[in-house]
Amino acid sequence: MLSFEQGRTNLSHLRQKVKNGQLYQSLGSQLLALAENMPYVQQASVVDTPPLSTEAEKFMQEYQKYWHALEKETHAEYVDSEISDENLLLVLQQLAHQSPRYRDDGAFTFLSNAIQGEWLTQRQLSWMAEFLISDHQLFAHIFEPHNDAVYRRSFSILVLSLLLHYHWTKQKFLTIEQLDMVVDQVALYAILERDGRGFIKDNGWAHAFNHMSSIITELSAMPELVRADKLFLLATLLTGYRALMEPLVMGETQRIIDVAMRLANQSDVYAEYILLNLKFWRRDLVSLQPPREEKMWHTIYNRARFFDSIVLYGEDNVPQKIWDYVLSSRDFLV
Structure with a gap:
């Protein structure tokens, strides 16, 4: 069993081997071996989530009304056009909230409008990216069974994808070193x-695998990243899918496809790698004994859904x- 830091280091070494042209065909199997040797546990601990923040909600509502009025060219109650770092942090913390009122309708909607409307400074955008890729955000309780920290992880990835889209389509604000860290952290998160889980009862969408697909889409479009890094990110996404032992049934497979x-349509390098993975998946099934556990049946049917989605x-x-x-x-897979 590897420690978290050992896993991070090993993954970084694999990425470097791909960039050096030393690793391709066995990349998927090495990533899977790494993923399966990380320190997952059977019991969940208490998840610390932000308290209900009426202060954050009021602040977000005031700005939303202000931006809407400006867009419609109607009278707008004045608010300070410069969003303070303190208030921005308060909003970011609400991404971890179980309630969709504070998370989806509140923080995510606010941050999406602030980013796309260019209401944040370059320094704030850069700081937000570093906050969202921090271990505290991306890996909170990640080795435990289903828990509420999935919202912190998943929505950090989703907002980060908005930042990356802004970076490569409008104005660059991330340094090469920061992008390098984003690739490392996203790759580690993916495996x-x-x-x-997709929609979770009263708490709304978690959709970690959908959001994962969104951020890898944005990274794959970035001219600053070399093809080896884009291949590596694709490999980690497929590895996470391959390792999952529960059903993806709410549109996640289609997004990954x-x-x-x-x-695959951009370069034969990607197409060959995907084809290689499909062949490995079939070989896995040939060598498996008939599954006796529910989780193994989920891996089989996830792969069948992958083929069907293609x-x-x-x-x-x-x-x-x-x-x-x-x-x-x-037909062999079902």
């Missing part, structure tokens, strides 16, 4: 996350070699 096929993506949108293999193999 560690085991919470596949979208990321994978977009890359077919639904359409022959015109899938590289021919992948399409032919999927059609020849999909």
